[in-house]
Amino acid sequence: MAASGIIVTAGLAEIAAGSIAMGLGGYLAARSDADHYASERERERREVRDKPDIEEREVSEIFEAYGLTPEETEPILKAFRNHPRSWIDFMMRFELGLEKPDPSRALKSAATIGGAYAVGGFVPLVPYVLVPTAGGALPFSIAITLAALLAFGFVKGRFTGAKPVKSAVQTASIGSVAAAAAFAIARAIG
Amino acid sequence: MAASGIIVTAGLAEIAAGSIAMGLGGYLAARSDADHYASERERERREVRDKPDIEEREVSEIFEAYGLTPEETEPILKAFRNHPRSWIDFMMRFELGLEKPDPSRALKSAATIGGAYAVGGFVPLVPYVLVPTAGGALPFSIAITLAALLAFGFVKGRFTGAKPVKSAVQTASIGSVAAAAAFAIARAIG
Numbered sequence: 001m002a003a004s005g006i007i008v009t010a011g012l013a014e015i016a017a018g019s020i021a022m023g024l025g026g027y028l029a030a031r032s033d034a035d036h037y038a039s040e041r042e043r044e045r046r047e048v049r050d051k052p053d054i055e056e057r058e059v060s061e062i063f064e065a066y067g068l069t070p071e072e073t074e075p076i077l078k079a080f081r082n083h084p085r086s087w088i089d090f091m092m093r094f095e096l097g098l099e100k101p102d103p104s105r106a107l108k109s110a111a112t113i114g115g116a117y118a119v120g121g122f123v124p125l126v127p128y129v130l131v132p133t134a135g136g137a138l139p140f141s142i143a144i145t146l147a148a149l150l151a152f153g154f155v156k157g158r159f160t161g162a163k164p165v166k167s168a169v170q171t172a173s174i175g176s177v178a179a180a181a182a183f184a185i186a187r188a189i190g
Numbered sequence: 191m192a193a194s195g196i197i198v199t200a201g202l203a204e205i206a207a208g209s210i211a212m213g214l215g216g217y218l219a220a221r222s223d224a225d226h227y228a229s230e231r232e233r234e235r236r237e238v239r240d241k242p243d244i245e246e247r248e249v250s251e252i253f254e255a256y257g258l259t260p261e262e263t264e265p266i267l268k269a270f271r272n273h274p275r276s277w278i279d280f281m282m283r284f285e286l287g288l289e290k291p292d293p294s295r296a297l298k299s300a301a302t303i304g305g306a307y308a309v310g311g312f313v314p315l316v317p318y319v320l321v322p323t324a325g326g327a328l329p330f331s332i333a334i335t336l337a338a339l340l341a342f343g344f345v346k347g348r349f350t351g352a353k354p355v356k357s358a359v360q361t362a363s364i365g366s367v368a369a370a371a372a373f374a375i376a377r378a379i380g
Contacts, residue, residue, distance in 0.1 A: 013375045076266070
């Protein structure tokens with residue numbers, strides 16, 4: 001029977017690599033969203049200034065899709081001509097579908113993703129720290145991991161408006177199928 | 191020196207578990223987005239029918255934020271009263287910020303995420319399949335993984351509008367930092 005030590009070592013190495021990669025990935029994704037917003041806003045600002053006719057037609061088209069005639073859209077265009085900054089904000093949101101990013105989002109993203117990866121990774125590993133043989137730790141690891149997946153799925157369902165019990169069962173099922181596939185492949189090859 | 195076999199076995203098990211977990215997770219996330227859209231649309235439909243006064247005030251508030259007066263918004267409200275379906279669509283997009291989800295998105299998401307995870311996972315593993323000792327395979331694994339991260343970052347930069355070379359260096363750096371952390375932890379404990 002293998003010792004738990006090698007599993008703890010491999011598990012901690014995987015947690016370190018995964019939380020760093022996912023956390024930094026989340027940080028850079030949030031940063032590039034912010035860069036993208038800034039560069040699109042600059043482009044839109046120039047278009048409103050240099051090609052107002054084209055931009056007015058774009059506003060009309062947005063409202064035409066909701067059944068407004070050009071006459072009904074005219075007061076909006078008039079208001080926008082007097083408030084170019086509002087016009088740019090409107091195009092960002094309603095033409096491009098871009099929300100102004102929260103400047104602290106990159107760091108929050110990194111901490112949330114990296115932290116969640118580390119916490120989730122420790123759950124199946126704890127029994128291997130406490131029980132010296134891998135065979136002895138395995139049933140405990142399966143039990144607390146299933147319990148953690150059920151609890152996480154339940155809470156996630158509550159927050160996202162899905163049925164909590166259904167969400168709990170789905171989350172635990174995904175984890176079980178993934179673990180079973182890993183186990184089957186390792187057994188088939190090993 | 192350890193044989194490559196155990197690394198290939200562990201790697202393939204990890205790829206199977208990861209691609210299933212991430213693929214199914216992506217599938218369910220897309221499905222629950224679609225459910226969320228449908229339930230929010232039904233709620234918005236009832237509100238437009240039962241509490242049109244409140245909904246009209248919400249439309250006015252949306253446009254007030256862009257500098258339009260209640261008088262300038264009136265033609266829009268009039269058009270919406272005659273086209274309740276357009277009104278509901280407008281509220282979904284501009285009050286709630288929700289886009290109608292593509293019905294095939296769940297399956298596409300699952301295939302993209304699961305497939306990408308599997309392809310990415312095979313890259314560092316290939317040398318261990320071809321070289322019998324782990325020590326002999328390691329330098330090749332590092333080299334092709336770095337090359338793959340640089341290439342992926344470059345292409346990603348091209349598609350997202352970021353500077354390709356900067357994106358390539360960032361992606362390779364994240365992978366290197368993550369791998370170095372895993373290696374340092376394994377060495378410190380093992």
